[in-house]
Amino acid sequence: MDQHRRTDSRSWDWDNQHCRAQMDQIFFREQDYIRAGSSEHREFWSFFDRFQRFRMKKEMCGSRREDCRDAGTKSKLDLGLPAEYDARYRINVSVCSRDMEERLGRADHRHRQRSSEPGPEEVADCRLALLHFLDFSQKQSFGKLSKLRREQKCLPIFQYKDRIVELVRRHPVVVVAGDTGCGKSTQVPQYLLSAGFNHIACTQPRRIACISLAKRVSFESLNQYGSKVGYQIRFETSRTAITKLIFLTEGLLLRQIQLEKTLEQYQVLIVDEVHERHLHCDFLLGVLRSLLADRPDLRLILMSATINIKLFSNYFGSAPVLQVPGRLFPIQVIYQPIPSEEQPSRSEKLDPRPYLRILQGIDQRYPPEERGDLLLFLSGMAEISTIQEACQVYATHTRRWIILPLHSTLSIAQQDKVFDISPVGVRKCIISTNIAETSVTIDGVRFVVDSGKVKEMSFDPKAKMQRLQEFWISRASSEQRKGRAGRTGPGVCYRLYAESDYDAFASYPVPEIHRVALDSLILQMKSMNLGDPLSFVFIDPPPAASIQTAVTYLRQQGALDARGELTSIGRLLAQLPVDVVIGKMLVLGSLFNLLEPVLTVAAALSVQSPFLRSSQQNPDCATARQPLQSSHGDPFTLLNTFNAWVEVKKERGSGSRKWCRRRGLEEQRLYEMVNLRRQFKELLKSHSLVESEDSGAPSAGDRGQRRERLTERRRLHQMKRQHELQEGSKRKVLRMEENQDGASSSGSDTEGTRRKRKDKDQSRQSMDIQEVKFKLRHNVSELQEAVGQELTSRQQALLKLLLCRGLYPQLALPDTHNSTRKDSEQVFHTKNKQGVVIHPTSVFASDPEVLQVFEDDGGEMGPEKKLSSKHQLLSFVTLLETNRPYLSNCVRVPALQALLLVCDSLDTNADCTRLVVDGWLELQLKEQNEALKTLSTALGLRAEWERLLLAQLRQSEVEEPGQGQGVSRRALEKLSEELVRFLLYTEISYSLQRLAAMQTLNLYVGPQPDLELPALDLSVLFPGAEVKADPVKGGLRVTSFFTYNCLTDSKDLYSECLRTFFSCPHCDLYMPLTPLERMHHEASCRPASELQPTEEDAERGKTKSSAASSLTRVYHCDVCNEDLTLTSTEILKHKRQHMAV
Amino acid sequence: MDQTTNDPPDQMFTCQLCGLSSPFTYYGQKPPKTRAIVLLEDCYVTKDPFSPDKEKFLVLGSTCSLCSTCVCVSPECSLYYTKRFCMQCVNKHLEQFPLQIQTELAKKKQSTKTAVS
Structure with missing residues (x-):
């Protein structure tokens, strides 16, 4: 200018x-x-x-400034534009x-x-x-x-926009069926929003999808920086008061229904991916179906791939279906069945030749400058590593391929590599489990190789065992795999089976509800008052036997009572988002002063193991992990690891990343644990099972400190926002050398896998977003203080017992001949499954000596029966059969003590030297007196434990915390003290073995109709229990779990020869008693010191005095012909008097 | 976060040429909180959805100064040269526009043609 x-x-x-x-x-x-x-x-x-x-x-070029106008000769209208051009x-x-x-x-x-x-x-x-x-x-x-609007218009679903809105307006239920790429998940919620619908919830089977969809949809609806569109997953939510559309997981919506039956907070519910048929989704549909009757205004939209649409429509009374074509490019299908000489036999490894031929074929047929990657579907990790190895050789030779494995046990950084770009002229070959079928979507795939196999988890209700087996896939999965080749352009799908095989495949995969244990489902149904699970209308009902197994199991676990109603512990367990066994652990832990370690263990057992399999072979990792290992069991190793990590986090902040890498730990899992742990604690608090400590002046501290924290938080929030802004940017280019240290093992990704795309670049950025989120959520010093204390050996013993009780009946017995076997061949038995082995990741696989039994001197019970006071059992979390049945996450526990304290059924002979536990374990005790003493102690401890636990649970049911009569701290301390003493200092020689099949047939004496009831009132010993003849086993049923003298070698109940002299340490009693009489005396006779009720114990004292009065009863002595009010022992003494005379 | 829980129903701006449609929050020359900035024509304005800053605005479109067609600011639909002209009017009176603009438009026409063929 x-x-x-x-x-x-x-x-x-x-x-x-x-x-x-x-x-x-x-x-x-x-x-x-x-x-x-x-x-x-x-x-x-x-x-x-x-x-x-x-x-x-x-x-410099010199602007040409000619007058451009032809003096307006043609047009009549003068626009009045300036004569000289100026960009301004x-x-x-x-x-x-x-x-x-x-x-x-x-x-x-x-x-x-x-x-x-x-x-x-x-x-x-x-x-x-x-x-x-x-x-x-x-x-x-x-x-x-x-650009955004253009892309939206291009989606196949766009032209159905008005039709969808109209259908939803007119029908309570609508099914929208469309294949990959049609845009239903992102667009349908937006169509409804813009049509004026409000309060929309859209469920997803996977957490990661909730986050990414919320992000995408808020961007598309121009609300990227607002909160009209949000997500809600287990630990995170972006929901605010103005959120109109929320993406959440199926499980979370179910929990919301649990809290608010009619779900008034929503006007529209969209259930996405219903065709995947996850357990939660099937159940959710059932619940919503009955909800619709109470909520005629509610709109329900089911979204599915074009699979089995009729099923969904019919389930909802012939709901209208809108079918939308997908957007797939043409895919050429080539059937290339594996020739018989290359078929692997059962035990053999996969033959890589058919796979290599395809790679070669691609190299010959397609010039390298034509881009397009290859995705190869195999059934499991072992198969992946076999093929990966062979392909790697080929890739190194040709330099035209980068081989990348993909399965859920890889670290997140490794998983994320599949999204990186290969250099020009080089293709990615991604070898994956079925994780890439739906959960993970990789762009740029042009070739798909489908082995036609999948490994699927099934549940064997008889052995209470999970089983991972290989199956042919369904036609639906086969099509889904094929479709992965046509997302970004025309593609090719090689099927390594014949077309006739394809035709013989099942149409659809087996829905999860038919494959898995239904324990948690049934528990949740009970807590939602849905009536008899057998009569609930599922879209595809599970087998009745499967429901029955779950009900029985829940009853065994004490979650349901005999009538199938929820018990107080059951009600609590139903609210914990974890397995029943882990929930039980939490409840038990809250009773004793062991909450912190129990929280950690429960959290650790609920997430994938942080120990990366691929690092196990790495000697550096193994050395670095060494100090974390505990010979007590895997949960203790996890506990040590978590505590050490918290320590590092406190000292070094984001330096923990490096610390984890050195030990082959996936830090993501530790973050998950810390979040889960906190959720558990909050749940327990909300049920008043834990005192909320924050009532006492929240870290009063000085003002300066608080301000400092506030500033710090503000800074962290800013960092988080900044991270969110730059997220999802560039992909990295892979290097040729980018290859895996092979992780070989078996398994497959059957359940929802949790990779997080959003963490993608995190490991490469200087800012560690996980660390930022961690700091925002947790106060590391407080956390460190809470978890930092090392457990004493007494606490350790008690913790083991709690874990064992939580995990019960999951117990395994070491085989008698293990001492003569190699380390890798140690064999174990569970009640229903013999010959199981320990998973190689367990501490007991590398260090089996700690399970060795040291024989006591004078073992005279025969070669099979070692006498020892140190027998141990393994309490385990999972029994999973892959190529062999494996136990994982094991803890070793002292056998006799643990069994006596947790077992469901305990049968004895007359002198209590032979015990049969749960009908499968036999213990023979050498010393009669010792046996009696031990048994009697255990019974007393159990009764007290039960009493305190019930009191604690009752307290949690009282609406307002503080109202209930708390469990006396003193009583608890005493109980834990005694439990520990019992666990650690019971020195009694016994043998331990599994009953042979023949023995179990002839175990019990059976009903004895002429049996005369003993004169003793055993209800005193076990308040509430009625002692009576056991109608099946024979003998006497003393408590719900203990039947005395029912084993076949039993002698007559009152035969005098069973009497042995007993001198009571507390009173001056000295006389020959039967075992039952003796136990009875021991239960009622307490040391004088204990009988003095202390002030704090006033409450308990009351119950005690009532118990004391119930000890006495009216006894009519025939000799004196008088009614006497005596305790049972006094009656005995009285009788003796007459005999002596 | 938005300030209001009950925001009034969105007013929609729709381009009469390409059909692009998006809610707008202000029409005129002085959008709120724009300080020293003034628009030289009456515009349909919304908050810039791609900026985290609440005060950034985005002009969606305005009306053609000749035919009063409602058009978006996309170069395919309209052009601003001291005034707003819809593409139809621009083509009608192309000779009145400076050479720079004429050549530019010609070039664009060419490139879209080759892209299509």
Whole structure:
């Protein structure tokens, strides 16, 4: 514009920081549209540089400024456009402020004095640049908007927009069926939003999908920085009061129904991916089906792939179906069945030749500059590593492939590599489990190789065992796999089976509800008052036997009572989002003073193991892991690991990342644990099972500290936001050497896999977003204080017992001949499954010596029966059969003590030297007296434990915390003290073996109709229990679990020969007693010191005194012919008197 | 987070040429909180959805100064040169526009043609 460009030799320099700062004073003040220091401000100055360069270049070229108009000869209308072209005329924005005007006008009446001050020319230059910058930003943003709208229009579902809205308006249930790429998941919720529907919930089977969909949809609905669209998953939510559309997991919606039966908070429910037929989804559909009757205004939309649509429509009374074509490019299908000589036999490894031929074929047929990657589906990890190895050799040789495995036990960083880009001329070969069928979507795949196999988890209710078996896939999965080749362009699918095989495949995969244990489902149904699970209308009902097994199991676990109703512990377990056994552990842990370690263990057992399989072979990792290992069992190793990690987090913050890497730990799992742990604690608190500690002046601290924390939090929030902004940016380019240290093992990704795409670049950025989130959520010092204390050996013993009780009946017995076997061949037996082995990841697989039994001297019970006081059992979390049945996550426990304290059924002979536990374990005790003492102690401990536990649970049921009568701390301390003493110091020689099949047939004496009931009132010993003849086993049923004298070798109940002299340590009793009489005496006779009720124990004292009074009863003595009020022991004494006379 | 829980129903701006449609929050020359910035025509304006800053605005479109057609600011639909012209009017009166614009439009026409063929 100005022709005489700055000829004056003033020292105005645009590159000078000072000069720019002066401009900032004029244009980018605190009150201006763009503020100095903001990101736009930075962008402006870099734009300014480009703009100046551009103008300079233009000037040098010399602008042609011809008058372009032909003097308006043709058109009658004069638009009145300026004669001379100026780019500024194309900008519809202007900037003016008084400051600016003044400066621009100053030159007229005042000449410049200080050369460092900007003159009007400079101000004008800057203003012009600003106008162009504003115009540029507008264009940029509008470009994004118009691209977005264009893409939305292109989606196949777009043309059905009005139809969908209309259907939803008119029908309570609508099924939208469309294949991959039709856009249903992102668009349908938006169509409903823009049609005026509000309070929409859309469920997803996977957590990760909730986050990514919420992100995408909020972007598309131009609410990226608002919270109209949000997500809610287990530990995270972005929901606010104004959220109109929420993406959440199926499980979470079910939990919401549990809290609010009619789900008034929602107007529209969308259940996505119903065809995947997950357990939760099937159940959710059933619940919603009955909910619709109570909520005629509720709208339900089911979204599915075009699979089995009729099933869903019919289930909801022939709901209308809208079918949308997918957007797939044509895919050529090539059937290439594996020739018989290359078929692997059962035990053999996969033959890689058929797979290699395909790689070669692709290299021959397609020029390397034509892009397109290969996705290969195999059944499990072992298969993947076999093929990976062979392909790697080929890849190294040809340098045209990068081989990448993909399965759920890989670290997240390794999983994420499949999204990176291969260099030019090189293809990715991704060898995956069925994880890539639905959960993980990889763009750029052109070739698919389908082995036709999948490993699926099934549940064997008889052995209470999970089984991972290989099956042919269904036609639906087969099509899904094929479809992965046609997402970004035409593709090829090689099927390694014959077309006739394909035709013989099942149409659909077996729904999860038919494959898995239904324990948690039934528990949840009970807590939602859905009536008899057998009569619930499922879309595809599970086998009745499967439901029955679950009910029986829950009854065994004490979650259901005999009538199938929820017990108080059951009600609590139903609210914990974990397995029943782990829930039980938490409840037990809250009773004793072991909450912190139990929380950690429960959390650790609920997530995938943080120990990466691939690092196990790495000697450096193994050495670094060594100090974390505990010989007590895997849960203790996990506990040590977690505690050590928290310590590192406290000391070094994000340095923990490196610490984890050195030990082959997936840090993500530890973050999951810390979150889960906190959720558990909050749940227990909300049920008053844990005292809420924050009532006592929340870290009163000084004000300065609090302010410091506040500032810190603000900083962290800012970092999180910043991370969210730059998320999802560039993909990395893979290097040729990018290859895995092979992880070989078996298994497959049957359940929802939890990879997190959003963590993608995290490991490469300097900011560790996980660390930021961790710090926002947790106070590391508090956490460290809570978990940091090392367990004493007593606490350790007690913790083991709690785990064992929680995990019961999951117990395994070491085989008698293990001492003669190699380390790797140690065999174990569970009640229903013999010959199981320990998973190689367990500490007992590498260190089986700790399970060795040291024989006591004088073993005289025969070669099979070692006498020892140190027998041990393994309590385990999972029994999973792959190629062999494996136990994982094991803890070793002292056998006799643990069994006596947790077992469901305990049968004895007359002198209690032979015990049969749960009908499968036999213990023979050497010393009769010792046996009696031990048994009697155990019975007493169990009764007390039960009493306190019930009191604790009752307390949790009282509405307002603090109202209930708390469990006396003193009673608890005493109990834990005694339990520990019992666990650690019971020195009694016994043998331990599994009953042979023949023995179990002839175990019990059977009913004895003529049996005369003993004179003793055993209800005193076990309040509430009625002692009576056991109608099946024979003998006497003393408590719900203990039957005395029912074993076949039993002698007559009252035969005098069973009497042995007994002197009571507490009173002066000395007389021959039968075992039952003796136990009875021991239970009622307490040391004098204990009988003094203390002040704190006043409450308990009451129950005690009532118990004491119930000890006495009216006894009619025939000899004296008198009614006497005596305790049972006194009666005995009295009888003796007469005998002596 | 938005300030209001009960926001009024969205007013929609729709381009009469390409059909692009999006809610707008302001119509005129002085959108709120734009300080020294003034628009030189009456525009349909919304908050810039791609900026985390609440005060950034985005012009969606305006009306053609000749035929009063409602058009978006996309270069396919309209052009601003001291005034807003819809593409139809621009083509009708192309000769009145400076050469720079004429050549630019011609070039664009060419490139879209080759892209299509």
